[in-house]
Amino acid sequence: MKVHHKIFEPYINQADIERRVRELAEQISADHKDENPLFLAVLNGSFMFTSDILKLLEFPAEVSFIKIASYLGTESSGNVSELIGLNENIEGRDIVILEDIVDSGLTIEKLQAMLIEKGAKNVTIASFLYKPSKYKASVPLDYVGFDIPDYFVIGYGMDYNGYGRNIKEIYKLKG
Ligand code: IMP
Numbered sequence: 745m746k747v748h749h750k751i752f753e754p755y756i757n758q759a760d761i762e763r764r765v766r767e768l769a770e771q772i773s774a775d776h777k778d779e780n781p782l783f784l785a786v787l788n789g790s791f792m793f794t795s796d797i798l799k800l801l802e803f804p805a806e807v808s809f810i811k812i813a814s815y816l817g818t819e820s821s822g823n824v825s826e827l828i829g830l831n832e833n834i835e836g837r838d839i840v841i842l843e844d845i846v847d848s849g850l851t852i853e854k855l856q857a858m859l860i861e862k863g864a865k866n867v868t869i870a871s872f873l874y875k876p877s878k879y880k881a882s883v884p885l886d887y888v889g890f891d892i893p894d895y896f897v898i899g900y901g902m903d904y905n906g907y908g909r910n911i912k913e914i915y916k917l918k919g
């Protein structure tokens with residue numbers, strides 16, 4: 745498959761995605777059904793994973809869709825992250841973050857810190873993919889669909905320069 749002159753090849757097929765999502769949904773249901781958790785889907789990449797997981801949960805769940813905007817602040821503040829779209833009061837709440845992929849872990853680490861600062865009681869992290877060899881953060885991931893090597897992947901919500909999020913299987917950059 746060609747995206748912006750780069751060639752991608754099939755990597756994780758639909759059956760494997762569905763099987764892992766079902767297993768994760770079962771675990772998340774069992775572990776969180778009595779907590780009334782707020783699910784936070786990190787846009788844009790997690791929209792497909794979020795939809796699939798939520799449909800399989802065994803209880804009526806609350807979900808909100810957030811974005812992390814990163815921009816360069818003043819020299820002293822360095823790189824600033826802003827949390828957009830969180831309108832709920834999360835004081836004392838159990839939060840489950842839904843991510844498409846964790847690479848360096850910096851996004852998830854900043855997000856977790858911002859949620860704790862807003863009073864979240866507990867922040868659980870679920871990511872469909874995880875690249876252990878790239879991980880620089882210290883927060884533990886609670887649920888992971890697949891550990892993958894340092895491949896660049898698209899599909900199942902993930903993009904290359906904005907394209908490919910709609911593909912229902914996961915492709916990796918050929919090379
Ligand atoms: P991190 O902060 O380095 O962990 O990066 C997290 C974000 O980068 C993910 O939520 C994705 O949006 C994006 N990302 C990281 N690796 C890939 C990839 O292989 N394909 C597409 N997006 C990726």
Ligand code: MG
Binds near residue numbers: 786787789843844
């Ligand atoms: Mg993401």
